[in-house]
Amino acid sequence: MKKIGIIITSHGKFCLGAVDSLKMIIGGCDDIETVSVTLTSSVQEIEKEMNDIYEKLSKTSSEILIFTDLICGTPNNVAVKLLMEKDNITIVTGYNLAILVELINKRNCGCETVSELLENEETIFKDSNRILKKEED
Numbered sequence: 001m002k003k004i005g006i007i008i009t010s011h012g013k014f015c016l017g018a019v020d021s022l023k024m025i026i027g028g029c030d031d032i033e034t035v036s037v038t039l040t041s042s043v044q045e046i047e048k049e050m051n052d053i054y055e056k057l058s059k060t061s062s063e064i065l066i067f068t069d070l071i072c073g074t075p076n077n078v079a080v081k082l083l084m085e086k087d088n089i090t091i092v093t094g095y096n097l098a099i100l101v102e103l104i105n106k107r108n109c110g111c112e113t114v115s116e117l118l119e120n121e122e123t124i125f126k127d128s129n130r131i132l133k134k135e136e137d
Contacts, residue, residue, distance in 0.1 A: 002060060002061050002062035003030070003031050003060065003061055003062075003107065003112075004031070004061060004062070004063050004064070004065055004107050004111070004112070004113070004114055004117060005031045005032075005033075005057030005058070005060065005061030005063070005064045005065070006031060006032045006033070006057075006064070006065050006066075006067070006104070006107075007032075007033050007034070007035060007050065007053055007054070007057070007064060007065075007066045007067070007079075008032065008033070008034050008035075008066075008067045008095070008100070009034065009035040009036070009037065009050070009066065009067065009068050009069070009075035009078075009079065010036065010037065010068070010069040010075055011037050011069055011070070011073060011074070011075065012036065012037070012038065013036055014036075014069055015034040015035065015036055015067075015069070016034055016036055018095075018097055018100055019032060019034055021097055022097075022100055022101065022104060025097075025101055026101065026104060026105065026108070028108070029104065031057060031060060031061055032104070033053045033056070033057060035049050035050050035053065035075065035078075037073075037074050037075050041074075043074065043077075043078065046074060046075070046078050047078050047081065047082075050066075050078050050079065050082055051082060054082060054086065054089075058088075062088065062112075062113075063088045063089075063090065063113060063114045064086075064088055064089045064090075065089075065090050065091075065092065065103075065114050065117070066079045066082075066083075066089060066090070066091045066092070067091075067092050067093075067095040067099075067100065068091060068092070068093045068094075068095075069093075069094070069095065070093065070094070071093045071094070076091070076093055079091050090114045090118070092118075103117055103118075
C-alpha cells in the first residue's frame, strides 16, 4: 500500500521547525520532506530541490500533498508549477502546527487518498485556529 507523501515548504526555517515539532508530538514522520527557501536560494535551486523530493516520494507514494506557508510566495509558486506538471499533487496553503498534526495523524491512521485526508477540511482548518480571551469581571 502506497502512502500519501508530504512536502512541507516555507520561507526560512519554519518548515524545519514544524517537522521537528511533529516528531516530538507524533513520533514517526515517514514520507515527509521539507524545502526551506532562504534569502540566497534561487528559484531554479528551489524548483530542482522540490522536483527531486517529489521524485523520491513518488517511488513510495501514490499522491503528494504539499504544504506551503503563503499563497503567491516563492514556495507556493514553485509548488504550483510542479502541480501543473504532475498528476498526483495537492497543495494546502497557510498551514500551522495544529493542521499538520491533524492531517498527518489522519494519514498515519489509515487515510489512503488526499481527498479522504482533506474530507471536512473546513472544520479542520476552523478548529485549528482558536481565539482565547480572558473574560472581564
